[in-house]
Amino acid sequence: xxxxxxxxxxxxxxxxxxxxxxxxxxxxxxxxxxxxxxxxxxxxxxxxxxxxxxxxxxxxxxxxxxxxxxxxxxxxxxxxxxxxxxxxxxxxxxxxxxxxxxxxxxxxxxxxxxxxxxxxxxxxxxxxxxxxxxxxxxxxxxxxxxxxxxxx
Numbered sequence: 001x002x003x004x005x006x007x008x009x010x011x012x013x014x015x016x017x018x019x020x021x022x023x024x025x026x027x028x029x030x031x032x033x034x035x036x037x038x039x040x041x042x043x044x045x046x047x048x049x050x051x052x053x054x055x056x057x058x059x060x061x062x063x064x065x066x067x068x069x070x071x072x073x074x075x076x077x078x079x080x081x082x083x084x085x086x087x088x089x090x091x092x093x094x095x096x097x098x099x100x101x102x103x104x105x106x107x108x109x110x111x112x113x114x115x116x117x118x119x120x121x122x123x124x125x126x127x128x129x130x131x132x133x134x135x136x137x138x139x140x141x142x143x144x145x146x147x148x149x150x151x152x
Contacts, residue, residue: 016063018084018093019125026052028091030061030080041084041091043104055106059095083123085131090151092131094123099133101151112149 019028024046031040031054039057044050062081083094090109091102096119101110114120115138122134130148137143 016080018080018082019086021086026086028084028086030057030082030084032061032063032080041093041102041106043086043091053091053104053106055102057093058100058108059098061095083120085123085125087125087131087151088128092123092125092151094120094133096120099123099149110151 014032016030016032017027018030018041020026027044027046029042029044031042032038039059039061041053041055041057042051043053045052063079081096085092089104091104093100093102097114099112099114099120100108102108114135117138118136120133120135121144122132124132126132126148129152130150132146133149134144134146137145
């Protein structure tokens with residue numbers, strides 16, 4: 001298996017890493033071009049040193065802070081404004097207002113919009129069937145809900 005530094009050298013430049021499996025076997029990434037007209041999602045398989053999945057993102061992906069949607073002195077815009085993870089043979093992408101579940105060919109299998117006047121705040125892999133999602137409370141921006149979501 002390749003070291004993480006070797007994997008990361010593949011992703012430097014016009015790629016942002018979204019998720020790395022615990023064993024660094026697979027890397028989920030967002031690819032963009034200089035003028036940010038292209039937003040693509042891919043999976044890099046480190047053992048074989050090749051991309052095993054690559055498709056257009058369902059929505060444009062900004063490169064700003066996921067939590068504030070702003071670029072500031074601490075966040076230069078180097079981060080993709082989505083969260084993501086790999087679960088079983090699925091790709092989960094969390095935009096601020098929509099959660100997507102894809103197969104490796106890029107086909108949308110499920111979607112889940114955030115509640116009206118709300119947005120997603122975070123995404124974590126829970127197990128091989130579920131993710132934990134944090135969503136702001138639409139009635140109180142100081143509170144959020146955290147819940148399990150089945151992706152299968």
